[in-house]
Amino acid sequence: MSPTKTYVTVLTTDHYLPGVLALQQSLLNVDAKYPLLVVASETLEAATLMTLEKLGMQVCVVSALAYHDDVIERMTQDAWPIEVIHSATKLKILSLVDYEKIVYLDSDMIVRANIDDLFDRPHASAVWDWCGQSRMARHQGLNSGLLVIEPNISEYHNALALMDAQVGYDQDVFRALWPHWMDSPHLQLEPTLNVFVMGIEDLIKMRFLAFKDIQVLHYVGNPKPFQIRNFDLSKTLEFLNYLYWEYVNQAYLRLK
C-alpha cells in the first residue's frame, strides 16, 4: 500500500541540499510517523538526488516552474534572495494528488517536536506571518513556510493562473488562492509551529513563547545557517545556527 500522507519539501538548487538533510534529520529525531518526500527540480545534479535517496527520502523529480519575467525583475530590483526568486516550483506541491494529505515544510526549517497531529488539520492550514518584534501586530496573512494541503489539480491550475497573473511570489499566490484564510480561525495554526529565528529573543523576553514550546524553527532570511561556519555561541542567533549544524552533521554521519 502506498502511503497517502507524507511530509514534503522542495529542492530547486543544489546548494540547499544541507537544508533538506537537516529537515529530514529533525523529523527522524522526533520519530515522525510519515516520511519526507522531496519535490526536486530536474535541474539538480545527479549526486544531489543520490544523496537524498541514500538517506531514505522519496524523490519526485519535476520540471521547474518560473515566475513571469516582470515578477523576477521586480524581486531582483528589491534584492529578494535568490531562493525566493526560484520559489515558483513550490506551487507543484498542490499537484501531488497521489497523496490525500501532505504537510509541506520549507527546507530552512527544523522540527523540534513531533508534529504528526498536523495531518488531522484541515486543508489550507498555516501560521500567521509574523515578523520579530512586530509580532504583536499581525501581517497581511499566512506564512507559506509550513502548509497543510490536500492536493487538488483544479487548485493547482488556479495557483498557476495566479502566478501568471503576476500576483507575486509563492506566499502571495497562496494568500490569493485562499482568501478565506484571514477570516478562518480553524485554519490558523499555533505560532509555535513556525517561529522565525530572528527576533526569537524578544519573543521569549516578552513571554510570547518559551523555547521549549517551539515546535518548528524557521531560519528565514540570509545567509542560511548551512552557509555559516563560525559561531559566537554567546549570541542567540549564532547559537541557533550552531544548533542547526548538529542536524546537518548527524545526517552526514548517516551517509558514511
Ligand SMILES: [Mn+2]
Ligand atoms: Mn523559509
